[in-house]
Amino acid sequence: MNASDLTQIPIAADGSFEILLQKSGQTLTVTKDQSILKVLQDAGKEVPFSCSEGICGTCLTRVVTGKPDHWDMYLTPEEQEKGDCLMVCCSRSQTARLVLDL
Template identity: 85%
Template sequence: MNTRDLSQTPIAADGTFEVQLQKSGQTLQVSKDQSILKVLQDAGHDVPFSCSEGICGTCLTKVVAGQPDHWDMYLTPEEQEKGDCIMVCCSRSQTARLVLDL
C-alpha cells in the first residue's frame, strides 16, 4: 500500500497509526497510549512543545496527508476542519497514516 492509500484508510481498531516524517521519510508507529510528541522525542526528534495539553500552540505541526483527530483547545473549529495542522502533544489520527512536515 502506498502513502496515499494509508493516509485515506481509517485508523486501526487497536488505535495505532503511523506518522511519516516527510523531510526524512522516517515512519514511526504511535500506539493508543502514546502521544505523537512522545514518539517523535523517543526517535530523537527535537520538537518544540510547552504545555503538552493542546492549549499553547507551541507544537503546531503542518499535516501533509492524512486526517488529524484534534484533541486540542488551541485551533478554532474551522482550523481543525481544514486538517492541515495538528498539535502533536495531544492530538491523534483518524487515518492509518499521518504525513507531517517534519
C-alpha cells in the first residue's frame, strides 16, 4: 500500500493516526490521548492557538487529504462536511492519515 492510501482507510484500532506535514514532508503519529496540537508542539512546530477547546478558531488548519473528525464548535456543519480544514487543538482524524497544509 502506498502512503496516499492511508488517507482513505479508517484510523487504527488503538485510535492512533498519522499527520503528514505537506510543506516539510514530516510524518508524526497522534495517539488516542494526544491532540494534533500537542504532537505538533512536541515536534517543535509553531502553530497559533488560544482556547484549546475548538471554540475560537485560532488553530484552524487546512486539510489537504484525509477525513477530519471534527470535535470543534467553531465550524458550521456545512464547513465540517467539506472536510478541508480542522481545529488542531481538539479535532482528530477518521482516516489513518491526515495531510495538513503545514
